[in-house]
Amino acid sequence: MLGTQRSIVTGILALLAVPLVQTADASPQAKADRPLIARVQLGPRPFFLVDKMTDSPLKDELEACASRPMFFRSPFSIGHRGAAMQFPEHTRESYLAAAKMGAGVIECDVTFTQDRELVCRHSQCDLATTTNIVATDLNEKCTQPFEPAEFDENGNRTQAASAICCTSDITLEEFKSLRGKMDASNPDALTPEEYLGGTPDWRTDLYAGPTSGTLMTHAESIELFKSLGVKMTPELKTPSVEMPFEGDYTQEDFARQMIDEYKSARVRPRDVYPQSFSIYDVIYWIRHTPLYGRQAVYLDDANTVDELPSLSELMSYKAQGINIVAPPTFALLATDGDEIVPSQYALNAKAAGLDIITWTLERSGLLADGDNGFYYQTFDTAVTDEGAVMEVLDVLAQDIGVLGVFADWPATVTYYANCKGLFH
Known part of the structure; x- marks a missing residue:
């Protein structure tokens, strides 16, 4: 009986200790303003990663967190194309999986069809x-x-x-x-x-059968995300076709149409993080839709350290009204001996007064083989086990202070966010 009472008390304390995530549903307003507690299911992967960590105080802390009675959604956890490690990206099933794993923000990459309707795809020609x-x-x-x-x-x-x-x-x-x-x-x-084959062996086709893989329009994604109570981060994809499309559909039309669909759905600007690799799109939103432009995210397309912007360039972004930048993970991290540490770019971005989001965790396959490619290029020498994912998250969150982390498997980031109380 005493054990049962302790479990009940522990559960109540956990609920009281966790800040609430606000729903993105703006219709009706009373429902939108009501707090939402979203219990999630993490599955075994986060616990596996913690178990594989090198012994450290961080590992001890994250192991202790495993005994929590429940975990909750966090906006620190961003579903990259949904939950693309195992579910076909930008499908309804992938989005639902991301929300179930505690992603507080989910991404729809936005492009357009022949009849100029907006749909969720990573690339116009993929x-x-x-x-x-x-x-x-x-x-x-x-x-x-x-x-x-x-x-x-x-x-x-x-x-x-x-x-x-x-x-x-x-x-x-x-x-x-x-x-x-x-x-x-x-x-x-x-x-x-x-x-149609060729799926990497560290992913799976189990969730890509003939009755799944439901494609979605941008407007449908908005309604789904509202129903799930998550925030939204649409990325306006660079068109693969010549613009203006068919002579009269301009890039400005495209950028405006994307934001207009949030306005039509009555989604509050604070619940939307519009993204683009084009600074012209970001500046357009800042000037023409300032309420949504306030949280516009300028994505950095650097492939190497040498391509990253300088401090003066980052300061110029801020001067133009850009508040958030989103570089690939390698841009933010470096090594000091065997330790993963913030990079000079990360220090420069913070010095320029910019907030940071980064991409993409859980997209490099197995880490213990020491050859992890693009996302780990600046700190691969410090990665010796699968548990390094948690060390990466800790530096990003504690030493750099990023707003959120895109992940192909959001449960990993959700687990870390719950352990560290990252709910804002």
């Missing part, structure tokens, strides 16, 4: 690798329909299988007839069906 389009009659409408691989007489591949299929090649109705799949392709494919 349909060949993220949907089943090449295995449907719509393949013939692609910019470049599927072409099989070619091999010489010795069996050596001389040309990889390929296809280029864009949302702007098809109408919204046609887009909605497709099914999402894991972003991958088979370069050796001889048939469209073979081309």
Whole structure:
């Protein structure tokens, strides 16, 4: 009986200690202003990562956190294309998984169809690798329909299988007839069906069956996110087609249309973080939709340290009204011996008065092999085990103070955020 009483008391104290996340639903207003407590399901991965950490006070702290009776949603945890480690990106199923794993913010990358309707896709021309389009009659409408691989007489591949299929090649109705799949392709494919393979072995196709992979319009994503009580971070994707599209649909029309869909849905500006890799889009929002522009995020597309902006450039962003920058994770971290530490870019961004969001955790496969590519390029020498993910999060949160972290598996970030009380 005493144990039961202690469990009840522990649960009550946990509830009292956790700040509440506000719902993004603005209709009706009374419901929007009511606090939302969102209990989440983390699954085994965060606990696995903590177990694999090198012994340290941080590991002890995170292990102690595992005994909590429940975990809650946090805006520090951002669902990158949903939960793209295992679910087809930018699908309803992926978004639902991200919310269930405690993402307090979820992303819809925004592009447009032939009839100028906004849809959620990472790239305007990624349909060949993220949907089943090449295995449907719509393949013939692609910019470049599927072409099989070619091999010489010795069996050596001389040309990889390929296809280029864009949302702007098809109408919204046609887009909605497709099914999402894991972003991958088979370069050796001889048939469209073979081309749809190639998923990395550290991901899975278990959630990409014929009855899942539901594609979504931007407006549908807004309504879903409102119902889930999460904030929203749409990214206006750089068009792959020449703008103005068909001579009269300008980049400004595109940028305005995206924000207009939030206005039409009565979503409060404080619940939206519009993103773009184009500074012109960000400045457009700041000048023409200032309430939404206040939280506009300027994404940094640097591929190496040498391409990162200087302190003076970062200060110029702030002077133009930009408040938030979002570089890739490698830009923010460096090493000091075996320790992961803030980079000079991170220090410069904070000195310029900029807030920071970063991308993308859980996108590099296995970490213990020591060859983790793009996102770890500046600190890979300090990564020796899978648990380094938690060390990365700790430096980002405690030493740099980022607002949030994009993740392909949001549960990992949610676990850390709960352990550290990151709910604002």
